Amino acid sequence: MRMNYRHFFTLFLLGVFLVSCGSKSNVVTTKRKSKSRTTKQSPMVVKENDKVTTTSTPRSADNVANYVEDFKDVAMQEMKLYKIPASITLAQGILESGSGSGRLAVEANNHFGIKCHTGWTGGRIYHDDDEDQECFRTYNNANYSYRDHSLFLKDRPRYAGLFKLDEDDYKGWAKGLKTAGYATDKRYPQKLISLIERYELYKYDNITLGKTVDQKPRIIEKVQESTMPELVKQHTVVKGESLYSISKKYSTTVEHIKKLNNLKSNDLSIGQVLIVK
Structure with a gap:
């Protein structure tokens, strides 16, 4: 059968094209995936007259100084409301929470080591x-921990004598806290006073009271024992004791002890400190 000329010519061109393609090696192009990487965002910068400044507040290498910066405003607010020296509140927070790094502070926001005690529902x-x-x-x-600390001191009769002191008498407060049974550490007052004076925490008392910020605190050589209420007599609960047995020991009543300590029930825990008179 005779092949059509046009058909022949088409096949010839197709053959030439295939030969020319076969003389070249195949090329495969791949796109390399870039690795994902988490980067730390830099602080926001602001150009000001060709000078670059950052808007972030630099942090001190001193954890105590950072703690004071974080909580000084809260402490001053509590001082305005409850008349507890901001210097004392800050020093207690630093000491009890390890400058905010202790387990109770990190996991429970509890900066003052306040235990549940009877009646706590939180x-x-x-x-x-x-x-x-x-x-x-x-x-x-x-911040709720700071408020509960204020209420803890304000609502308990054992601390009533502290509120008779001047608001800038941080030494009187430090020693009075120990006398009232806030801490068992014999050096607790000295530790608070040392922190207050080293970090000049009394400045925040001055600010709250409207005094000159750098005004030096009054020097009080001795805390007047009369500033603590005469009725304060304490008893530390030991194993096997009950409110009834304690009341008999001190010639008082169960209801009177409950009233003095704001107790809602007769439950006691070993080591609990009670005001009995």
Whole structure:
């Protein structure tokens, strides 16, 4: 059969094209995937007259100084409301929370080591202290811990004598806290005073009271014992004791002890300090 000329010519061109393609090597192009990497965002910068400055506040290498910067405003606000020296509140927070790095502060926002005690209905965390796995209060925010600290001191009769002191008498407050049974550490007052004077925390008392910021605190050589209420007599609960047995020991009543300590029930814990007279 005779092949059509046009058909022949088409096949000839196709053959030439295939030969020319075969003389070249195949080329495959691949796109390399870039690795994903998390980068730390740099602080926002602002150009000002060709000078670059950052808007972030530099942090000190001193954890205590950072803690004071974070909580000084809260402490001054509490001083305005409850008449507790801001210097004392800050020093207690530093000491009790390890400048905010202790477990109770990190996991429970509890900066003052306040235990659950009878009647506490909020969150709880268990932590070894004087006894194994003792119950401590938890807060949604550290500021609530500061408010609860103020209420803890204000609402308990054992601390009533402290509020007779001048608001800038941080030495009187430091020693009075120990006398009233806030801490068992014999050097607790000295530790608070040392922190206040080293970091000049008394400045925040001055600011709150409207004094000159750098005004030096009054020197008080001795705390007047009369500033503490005469009725304060304490008893530390030991194993096997009850409110009834304690009341008999001090010739008082169960109801009177409950009233002095704001107790809602007769439950006691070993090591609990009670005002009995």
